[in-house]
Amino acid sequence: MTSAQPAPTSSPLKPLCAEGLVKRFGEVTALNGITLELNRGECLGLLGPNGAGKSTLIRSVVGRVIPDAGTVTVFGSPAGSGGARAALGWVPQELALYPRLTCRENLEAFGRYHGLGGASLQSAVERCLEWAALVDRAGERVSNLSGGMKRRLNMAAGLIHEPRLMLMDEPTVGVDPQSRNRIFEMIEALHAKGMSIIYTTHYMEEAERLCDRIAIVDHGRIIALGTKDELVRNAFAARSEVIAHFREGDRVAEWVEQHGGRYLEGTGQFTLEHPSEIASLLDAAAKAGHELVDVSLRKPNLESVFLHLTGRELRE
């Protein structure tokens, strides 16, 4: 556990203040005392494997989950209140759209649900269509759109009422790389305009690219919080990682662990205090008769941090 949990200042003007959130579903504890703050204009990533509690945390902020303990405020308004609803834009993990309506009709419907009407609704629809690059598909039924387009429309529907805080729950699930890149550009454009964003994902590269700070979530707890560099520094200091691929496969597992590494699917991962230590590691492998296919030295990343903190890979 790093020193990531900041003491909340309970500022009523913070886009998000969550304090001591606990939520249990039967025997399962989905949130286990989460405390979190979001600064204005910040993009905060919630990084964790499936089932870590990211979506439950997001749903608590939206007011769709009532925590067993703890409080959530959005710009000072309690979660679920009218003020919080108006300030929040939510992009759920599912494609929460009306499949038989067109893009425009979907945006109009969700706009009306948020109290928009007349010219303001129409201008909001145009703005969202443009942001999602769907202007030329405005009259197309959702059921006829590609997966990437549906994802973009799903995001646009969350933005229709010009919220001040966007909650994006794994918005790139099931999207091809090209569409994913477009979605990143949309989010970066929002971020550049000063929108406060919470972005959940289990892809570290998404978190690295988009987020100012990252909270690593596991078993309903935030086990680390900070910028990418802070997380890596806290976990590894100046140490480096060596990734060694062995020809023998699983037979080297024991040897890897004897030398302080972790063995995963034919790969040994070692943390070195100094890169020069790599020579002695390779020596030891050769003496033990293990044939190396490939060796690389890399700076630790979020994946390494997660592995370091939990002993598991992010996508296990």
Add this chain to the structure above:
Amino acid sequence: MIASIVRTALVSLRRDRGALALSFILPVAFFTIFAVIFGGRRDTTPKITVIAVDEDHSRASQRLIKGLEAEGSLVVRTRPAQKKGAEQAEYTAQTAEAAVKAGAAPVALIIPQGFGENPISFGGSQDHPAIRLLKDSSDIVAPQMVAGLLQKVAMTSMPDVMAEQGSKYFEEYAGGITPEQRKRIQENLDQLQRYQNEQNPGGANAGPSSGSGGGLVSITTRDVVGENKRSPMVSFYAAAIGVMFLLFTASSAAGSLLDEAESGTLDRVLSSHVTMTTLLAGKLTYSALLAFAQLVLMFVWAWAVFKLDFLSHIPGFVVMGVCTALAVAAFGMLLASVCSTRAQLGPLSTLVILIMSSVGGSMFPRFLMPQAMQKAGLLTINAWAIDGFTKIFWRDEPLSHLWPQVVVLLAVAAVLFAIARRLARRWEYA
């Protein structure tokens, strides 16, 4: 290989509760309902209510009424049911006709003054007043059955009267009989009457039919309901079939709630300014509008193709249409809120709606069902809606007479919606 395919299919069926219910519960339920309707059990054999008006008060007329009362398949009413414990006055020809028009009974018999003097009409004689049979032509069974039983009862309940009448005719058409013959006939008639009194002190004889060929008692028949209708049963079936399909439409429309819950759209909607109550009210309004439009289509079609007199009944249609549409829409909301998925809703709605429709008279007119089934039908939306539409289109009753149907259907709508709202709490928060 075939065994593997069968095993896979059986395991799938066992885990699909809806399909299981449709496969095994629905057929048994339907069989039971129709077995009861069509008299599968002796104690539920349908009885026909007949209003009897005795204007003659003769021995013959009284024995005829007693004979009818002894018939197991008839319920003979000579006066309306008690009101607040007070005995009501006997029916007159006018009140009996009004009662048939109001649907209290499908048939009324008026035994006219002078009937007792010449009760039997051998040879189609016109010298005596005929019994008037007033009928509701929407019931095609009851009038014919009553007319037939009337002839049977005439034969079995007053053989002495028949013999006496026969001797009169013989004397009239055979040119007279001697005093000795008259004396012997009278002795035999007295003996027959004594024998009959010994056999049946009550005056009625419910014994086996003597095979009446009809025409012993002269009857004139008149439609008092539907006499000017061109297509007697069209309005009934427009309502009956309409309500059944309205129920299917409403449950399907309400199912959109389940689709939205499954897709996550419901979550998104509820995270906006829309509350669950507003959302359900919106869905209810939509379902009710859809149902009302469907009813309009049914009745306009009946008007255009089957000459139903729709245009002169529009106010009543609107009142009943709105109430029925609201009730079926709330019913659909309830079904949807009971289910977790659209896959559950399909079989459940089919099961419930088909049973409601069969008991409630959408498939088979309730007035032809046993009394117990008719009462059970009142637990369904179908029965109340069909009764209301029948009042408008069949009996030409004024709007004010619709109040029981309006009150019940609106109350049903309110209660079902309240229950649906309560059940929908599970979608509100986790």
